[in-house]
Amino acid sequence: MPRKPFVGGNWKSNGTIESAKTLCASLNSGAAAYRNKVEAVVCPITPQISLVNKLVRKSPMKVGAQNVSASKEGAFTGEVSAGQLKDSGIQWTLIGHSERRTKYGETDEVTAQKIEQCQEAGVSVIFCIGELLEEREAGKTDDVNKRMMDAVYGKIKDWKKVVVAYEPVWAIGTGKVATPEQAQDAHAAIRKMISSAVSEEVADAVRILYGGSVTPENCKDLIDKPDIDGFLVGGASLKPTFTDIIAACVPAIPLKKPKFMKVDGVEPAARGVNFFGKVVKAPTKVEGSEDLMEVVVGDDTAIVTLSVRGDRVKVCEVGKTVRVQNAHVSMIKGFIRVAVDKWSALKPAEEEVASVNEKKDMSGVEYELTNN
């Protein structure tokens, strides 16, 4: 069973009523791109939770808290209990964020008590873990993550109400994002830890998010990694382009056996088309465009001309097999146009395409690229 991607936005101690209203308007207008495909939650400052809840009620966005009490309700000035979150209609909370651990002395024991309270009250948790820079440099990343996870296993009865966020502290708010490989390694190790400590079934199902200087630009390469199931986003969740990060997590139609298929036309335009092809002609610039290039790729049945934007063109070396995911196919003036835009994956593929028939140009009207 594939894991549904999850994106959390942590507004931290930022914003005013006015800025929250503006952000909510952009959350609403970007909702169609991920509705039903990605679970999304924003965590504003506590006094804005009910306002934000109201403002985004027609979108799929849920609203969560940034913190919760380790105790039940009672004589605990300044604290809000898990039961009170639930009573106020708040389904989610962050626990163990590095800022709470390092600036407010939140220990592993306290995170465990908070998770216990949330489990009892039925509040879902984004549980944050991750190492400091010196811990990474000392090769202790997995040890730190294990220690933080070990502290809470005993308190979790319902894993459906837990999402883990791996957030290397050196990447939070620094602009220094982990490489996709660094993040994938840490995520795979965390999943293995959960498998040993709890069960393989739980490890396979639990969402593990990456957090730390995620932006609309760097998120696509991260989400392509098999153990990265989404993001916890700080700074970039305060911008109108936050929904671009959520939309980037929408799973592409899964790739099966690539083939070209004959169709009568492409009407209306098709999105989410996936295929492989070997680059048969070096990229050429499209006249009148700043960054649009044309690249010819194919397989053993036909070739097609792709429009490729930006840096993605760098992978288009003649002879290389590229994998295109989530392309946009449309009919323009009787020709099929395959656009590989900024949210499409275009990268060297491991699969080999046997041979390329350069004569059969299927950029004309009668073929659509598909693999389904």
Ligand code: PEP
């Ligand atoms: C965070 O606060 O959880 C976070 C990941 O922040 P940023 O995205 O700004 O690094």
